[in-house]
Amino acid sequence: MERAMFLPQGLSLAPLAPGVDQILLAGDGFSARIALLGGQLIDYRSDGKPPLLYLSPQTAYQPGKAIRGGVPVCWPWFGPHPSDAGQPAHGVARQQIWTLRDAGCDGQVFHVKLDGPRHGDLAAELDFRIGPDGAAIALTTVNHGDAAQTVSAALHSYFAVSDIDSVELLGLEGAPAHDKVADARAALPAGPFRFDGEVDLVVYSDRAATLRDAGWRRDIAIQPEGSASAVVWNPAPAKAQRLADLPDEDWRRFVCVETANAGDDARALAPGEHHRLACHLHFSCHG
Numbered sequence: 001m002e003r004a005m006f007l008p009q010g011l012s013l014a015p016l017a018p019g020v021d022q023i024l025l026a027g028d029g030f031s032a033r034i035a036l037l038g039g040q041l042i043d044y045r046s047d048g049k050p051p052l053l054y055l056s057p058q059t060a061y062q063p064g065k066a067i068r069g070g071v072p073v074c075w076p077w078f079g080p081h082p083s084d085a086g087q088p089a090h091g092v093a094r095q096q097i098w099t100l101r102d103a104g105c106d107g108q109v110f111h112v113k114l115d116g117p118r119h120g121d122l123a124a125e126l127d128f129r130i131g132p133d134g135a136a137i138a139l140t141t142v143n144h145g146d147a148a149q150t151v152s153a154a155l156h157s158y159f160a161v162s163d164i165d166s167v168e169l170l171g172l173e174g175a176p177a178h179d180k181v182a183d184a185r186a187a188l189p190a191g192p193f194r195f196d197g198e199v200d201l202v203v204y205s206d207r208a209a210t211l212r213d214a215g216w217r218r219d220i221a222i223q224p225e226g227s228a229s230a231v232v233w234n235p236a237p238a239k240a241q242r243l244a245d246l247p248d249e250d251w252r253r254f255v256c257v258e259t260a261n262a263g264d265d266a267r268a269l270a271p272g273e274h275h276r277l278a279c280h281l282h283f284s285c286h287g
């Protein structure tokens with residue numbers, strides 16, 4: 001909180017829950033919130049429009065627990081730990097408090113830098129650029145050690161949708177994928193992808209994708225950087241019921257399209273090397 005005096009106009013720190021602060025951004029025609037727990041964007045919206053991101057009303061804002069919604073940062077591993085089942089799923093970054101290092105404003109675009117927890121010799125930082133046209137989130141990993149390290153990660157975006165039956169995902173047609181539900185390798189269909197039942201895919205693609213929502217007449221454009229994998233996830237009713245921090249019916253209200261370095265796309269970092277994984281998110285409404 002001691003940094004509050006340096007914050008630009010439109011940006012402030014406020015409590016989100018006991019022991020957890022959030023950064024509030026109020027721009028011309030848009031607003032956003034970043035939780036320091038997990039270093040995660042939890043809200044972005046244009047005035048009068050539906051939110052970009054889904055955020056569970058049942059989430060616990062408690063250090064040591066991940067927030068269900070927004071854009072959790074999975075780091076420095078995605079999914080189960082590669083060798084130690086006692087470690088948390090999706091790494092340590094989403095459960096810990098990040099530190100605000102710098103914030104500024106360039107015209108209408110806010111930028112915010114956060115420092116993440118160290119994990120051994122690996123360090124993480126986040127760079128947000130948030131303006132009237134959308135949000136960009138960049139996760140940079142640096143290997144400060146003397147040995148090579150493998151890192152997997154994801155910007156686990158929960159996109160809000162009008163209803164899951166109204167959306168289709170475009171841009172990943174025909175891409176090779178690992179279907180984690182069937183534990184099988186397969187290519188995505190040649191046409192638009194629709195969500196039918198539980199979906200948990202690592203799609204090997206570095207292409208931009210578009211989430212088209214006919215109900216809200218909106219397209220969300222997802223432009224990846226430093227990524228050759230996208231994780232596409234929706235739990236469907238049975239798995240949603242097993243998630244204590246998600247209302248039973250809310251699986252209909254989001255889909256995750258995660259800009260990732262997952263599965264075969266994990267990255268090896270030599271000593272001193274860094275890697276930047278970023279997603280650039282824009283939405284447009286159509287008639």
Ligand SMILES: O=P(O)(O)OC[C@H]1O[C@H](O)[C@H](O)[C@@H](O)[C@@H]1O
Pocket residue numbers: 066089090180200201231232233256
């Ligand atoms: O419940 P969580 O640990 O947040 O994980 C939620 C989901 O994240 C990713 O999308 C994984 O591919 C899924 O397998 C997992 O179920």
